[in-house]
Amino acid sequence: MEEEEQNKGKKNKYSIIIPTYNERLNIALIVYLVFKHLREVDFEIIVVDDGSPDGTQDIVKQLQQVYGEDRILLRARPRKLGLGTAYSHGLKHASGNFVVIMDADLSHHPKYLPSFIRKQMETGASIVTGTRYVSGGGVHGWNLMRKLTSRGANVLAQTLLWPGVSDLTGSFRLYRRSVLEDVINSCVSKGYVFQMEMIVRASRKGYHIEEVPITFVDRVYGSSKLGGSEIVEYLKGLAYLLVAT
Amino acid sequence: MELADRAVGFILSVISISVFTYYTFWVIILPFVETDHFIHKYFLPREFAMLIPVFAGVALLSLLCIFIGIVMLKSKKKKA
């Protein structure tokens, strides 16, 4: 809270961390949309690319020519090293006092960024997380099986973990920088269980978490998967969180 | 498509509510009704109130274990 008092005079800066792997087209579209929807805000985009073979980095360099190298930072890593470390890698290079993390596959639309920022300013929350399961939010492109598993997974997590957040696996979030630094170091999970671990740990540590509705349009280019092994990973993650937090 | 999904949700809700009501009636209220009352015709003997859920639970658990086992075996094969 002290930090906030100090920052009142200063303008907030937002660092948007986007991990990519083979998102050549999507990253260009995302960057354009971020610049379109965030006009009156000081921000930077940090692309953490895990050595995509499709030329994602070339596109990012071209985008730097258009928007300026100080607004778009390319912080590449040599090979696929996982989502969790991608965020801490991006965080090292972030200069803002707030950090936004989002997916690069356009399932998270940048037009919701202003509502995240507004919510944070109104409530002074440490974390604002996007939720798909409230009115105003929503999902597009899921079949019955996908809906059923996601509802089942959610009910299971709500009953077992009591996290106080309605959408645990969503990964469109705004963090106060110090909070993200604090939470990210204690997280060990991989994949999307990592998102769940972050928010559960933050909630256990007593950070103020707020939610805003977002819509989720399943991947336009490429395909997302949900099979048996994802379900088992989820159950393992749930059991781990039950014991560890 | 959309409507069908909602219908499935509705059916699930109805099933769960009716199971709950039936079971509550069976376990909580029935013991206070005299044994020769006609309503007893609609319920199995009380032992089954214990046996059915236990069997269902064991069956569900073993299905879950089989599912997890199969998935784990598959992923191990992929790695090897």
Place this chain on the structure above:
Amino acid sequence: MKHIIKISSLLVAIMAFWIGLLETSIVPRSNAWLLPIYLIVSLGCYGLLMVGVGLMRFPTCPQEAGLLQKDIVEAKEFLKQRGVDVGSD
């Protein structure tokens, strides 16, 4: 406090209550025996109900897909003008 401890203590409290019920026999013993199973069945029904309700009220947004397509066209147009190579996908 670890979360598992919270849940365990809740379970222990319920167990204690149940054993108390069995011992004092305020209600017939045959009834008290069924209490844990009754609770499990209720929990299962609650879970199923929540899944059902969640599925029934699952918020969907077909209009968003259309809007996104528009945004994509607009973005491609703009980026192409600025010389960003977005042609091949």
